Every structure is written in structure tokens, then in C-alpha cells.
Amino acid sequence: MKPLSPSRLYLALLHYPVKNKDGDIIASAITNLDLHDIARAGRTYGVGAYYVITPLFDQQELAGKIVSHWQEGVGAQFNPDRREALDLIRVRAYLSDAVAEIRKATGMPVHIVATSAADDPKRITFLDFRRMLEMTDRSYLLVFGTAWGLTGEFMESVDHVLVPIRGKTGYNHLSVRSAAAIILDRISGEQEIL
Amino acid sequence: MKPLSPSRLYLALLHYPVKNKDGDIIASAITNLDLHDIARAGRTYGVGAYYVITPLFDQQELAGKIVSHWQEGVGAQFNPDRREALDLIRVRAYLSDAVAEIRKATGMPVHIVATSAADDPKRITFLDFRRMLEMTDRSYLLVFGTAWGLTGEFMESVDHVLVPIRGKTGYNHLSVRSAAAIILDRISGEQEIL
Numbered sequence: 001m002k003p004l005s006p007s008r009l010y011l012a013l014l015h016y017p018v019k020n021k022d023g024d025i026i027a028s029a030i031t032n033l034d035l036h037d038i039a040r041a042g043r044t045y046g047v048g049a050y051y052v053i054t055p056l057f058d059q060q061e062l063a064g065k066i067v068s069h070w071q072e073g074v075g076a077q078f079n080p081d082r083r084e085a086l087d088l089i090r091v092r093a094y095l096s097d098a099v100a101e102i103r104k105a106t107g108m109p110v111h112i113v114a115t116s117a118a119d120d121p122k123r124i125t126f127l128d129f130r131r132m133l134e135m136t137d138r139s140y141l142l143v144f145g146t147a148w149g150l151t152g153e154f155m156e157s158v159d160h161v162l163v164p165i166r167g168k169t170g171y172n173h174l175s176v177r178s179a180a181a182i183i184l185d186r187i188s189g190e191q192e193i194l
Numbered sequence: 195m196k197p198l199s200p201s202r203l204y205l206a207l208l209h210y211p212v213k214n215k216d217g218d219i220i221a222s223a224i225t226n227l228d229l230h231d232i233a234r235a236g237r238t239y240g241v242g243a244y245y246v247i248t249p250l251f252d253q254q255e256l257a258g259k260i261v262s263h264w265q266e267g268v269g270a271q272f273n274p275d276r277r278e279a280l281d282l283i284r285v286r287a288y289l290s291d292a293v294a295e296i297r298k299a300t301g302m303p304v305h306i307v308a309t310s311a312a313d314d315p316k317r318i319t320f321l322d323f324r325r326m327l328e329m330t331d332r333s334y335l336l337v338f339g340t341a342w343g344l345t346g347e348f349m350e351s352v353d354h355v356l357v358p359i360r361g362k363t364g365y366n367h368l369s370v371r372s373a374a375a376i377i378l379d380r381i382s383g384e385q386e387i388l
Contacts, residue, residue: 044367044368079215166383167240168238168240169239175227185361185379188362
């Protein structure tokens with residue numbers, strides 16, 4: 001595994017603590033394509049690393065197997081582009097592990113930005129975040145939830161919450177894979193996308 | 195299944211003809227999350243329908259089973275939002291079936307717009323396409339490829355080709371699920387996304 005590259009922007013996908021359909025706090029299962037799709041989008045938009053967070057040992061093992069298949073196994077020969085994306089992945093037990101690692105690699109404070117499909121008093125817009133990423137004295141860890149999303153307690157603990165994506169309808173049930181792709185494009189994509 | 199709703203924009207995911215890694219023409223396999231993610235993004239951005247195109251009978255059956263699980267099975271009770279998205283899906287053998295169906299539902303010509311990670315002489319920008327979608331005398335069928343992408347012969351047959359998504363790096367290997375989400379956001383998302 002390569003050393004962590006200093007960057008303004010890091011991603012994390014949280015599998016615990018997250019909510020289930022009834023609002024209970026659970027640990028969700030690793031989804032193969034969450035690893036692939038968000039790593040490929042992260043690589044496309046130049047993030048420093050993509051943290052896959054789960055405290056469950058068997059789930060850490062599963063994530064590690066998926067990644068190493070494409071890094072060292074037959075997958076690496078078959079598809080080197082995929083390896084390049086999955087090289088961004090770090091499987092860690094807790095978000096605090098990721099924060100400590102980024103702080104150490106960059107020598108700068110790490111601000112946590114949560115994403116949500118709901119509105120939040122601490123919200124920042126996509127433009128706010130784009131401008132914040134130009135500041136050179138800090139890094140940002142952008143956190144996505146799995147299952148039915150990040151918990152209220154977690155949302156209270158973060159520095160900022162990104163506004164929800166509004167499409168063209170009232171429907172706001174994008175997959176985390178789609179939401180991550182759209183958010184990366186809005187905050188790090190071409191300035192003149194049109 | 196509900197009748198097709200008249201709209202400016204329809205989506206299609208092509209499983210044949212597409213290229214494999216060596217450039218040979220193949221029929222690719224249905225991927226469960228291609229159905230879910232692109233249907234959810236399509237519903238978020240208000241597309242008229244999402245065509246899943248495969249001439250292989252067993253693959254049509256598989257796609258039909260996935261969709262009906264969420265429309266009629268236990269999935270429909272568990273997650274009604276998902277059903278609402280998957281209601282957009284139409285499984286058809288050929289793209290020409292989709293074109294004929296849209297023409298019949300809308301009473302207007304259907305222009306085909308292909309997507310590609312490569313550049314093309316027939317390219318239109320995201321802004322071009324956003325403006326074209328305001329025209330009221332036609333519909334557009336936006337086509338995504340699976341596997342290693344749409345064939346050269348297919349690209350020559352279409353009306354327009356959308357410019358590739360450029361991220362922040364030279365890496366352009368987004369999943370079709372991520373590419374579809376970003377493209378829908380660029381052509382149908384909030385005008386003032388920032």
C-alpha cells in the first residue's frame with residue numbers, strides 16, 4: 001500500500017454507526033460496488049484517500065479481500081485502471097483512525113464534512129465547500145453514510161454538513177454511489193461544467 | 195406497469211452491442227445495481243423511462259425478476275421508494291423497440307444521444323444538451339454502454355454524442371452508474387448548482 005498522499009480532500013464511507021429503516025443504530029454490511037464506484041470516482045476527482053470504515057473484523061476482512069483481488073490478484077493483470085482506483089482505499093475500524101492518519105500525513109487539522117439527504121442547521125453549499133477546498137491550512141474528510149444514513153449524534157459531532165442534492169423532482173433517494181459521484185463533480189469538477 | 199409518461203428525456207442502458215476489453219462485440223450480463231442506481235437517479239432527475247436493453251432471453255428474465263421483486267414482492271412493502279424508481283424500468287430486446295415506444299407515447303421524433311469516455315466529432319456539450327432539452331418538438335433517448343462501451347458502428351448511427359466527463363485528473367474510468375448520475379445532474383440538475 002502506498003503512503004497517504006497529502007491532499008485537501010479525503011472520503012470516508014461509514015458502516016457504523018448508521019441508521020436502519022426504523023432509525024435504530026446498526027453496523028451495515030460492506031457492498032462490493034460501494035468500494036469500486038466511490039474509489040473510481042475518487043480517483044477521477046483526485047481525492048487523497050478513500051476510507052472504508054467498519055469496526056466488524058469479518059467485514060474488514062471482506063473489504064480487504066475485495067481490494068487485494070484487484071491490487072495483487074488476477075484482477076490487477078486484467079484491469080490495471082481498477083487497481084489504480086482501489087489503491088485509494090484504506091479499511092479502518094473507526095473514523096477517528098482516519099482523522100489521525102490524515103492529520104499525520106498532512107500536518108494539518110482535519111475538518112469533518114457530513115453528507116445527508118436531509119437539511120441541517122450546519123449546512124454549507126457546494127460552492128461554500130468548493131471555496132473551502134482552496135484553503136491551504138486544512139484538509140477535509142467528506143463522510144458518506146450507508147443503510148438509512150448517518151445518525152443524529154454523529155451529525156452533531158461534525159464540523160459541517162453539505163446541503164442535500166436536489167434533483168428535478170421531490171424524490172431524494174439516490175444511492176450513496178450516485179450521491180458521491182454527483183457531490184465530487186459539484187465540488188471538484190470542471191468550473192465551467194456547462 | 196404504468197403507461198409511458200411523455201417526457202423530454204429517456205434513458206437506455208445497452209447490453210448489446212457493446213465492446214469487451216479486446217474490442218470484440220459482445221452481449222454483457224445484467225448487473226443488479228445498474229438497474230437500481232440508474233433508476234433511482236432517473237427518478238430523481240425526472241426522466242420519462244429507463245430502458246434496459248438486452249436481446250438475451252435469460253437476461254431479460256433476470257432483469258424482470260429483479261424489477262418485479264421490488265414492484266410486487268416483499269421488496270415493495272419493505273421499500274416503496276425503491277419501487278417508485280424501478281417503475282421507470284422497461285426491459286426490451288433492442289434499442290429500436292425503445293425508440294418506437296417513445297415515439298408512440300410522445301407523438302414526436304426521438305433523437306438518440308450516446309455517451310462515451312472518448313471524444314467524438316459529433317460531440318455536444320452538457321450545456322448544448324441542457325438547451326436541447328428545452329425544445330418541445332422532440333424527445334431524447336440518452337444511451338449508456340456497459341462493459342467496455344458502445345461500439346464504433348453504433349456511435350456512427352446516433353444523432354449526437356455527449357462530451358466525456360472530465361474530472362480533476364486524467365483518470366476517466368467512472369462506473370456507468372456514476373457517469374449516469376453525474377450526467378443527469380449536469381443536464382437536468384439545479385441551474386445554480388453552486
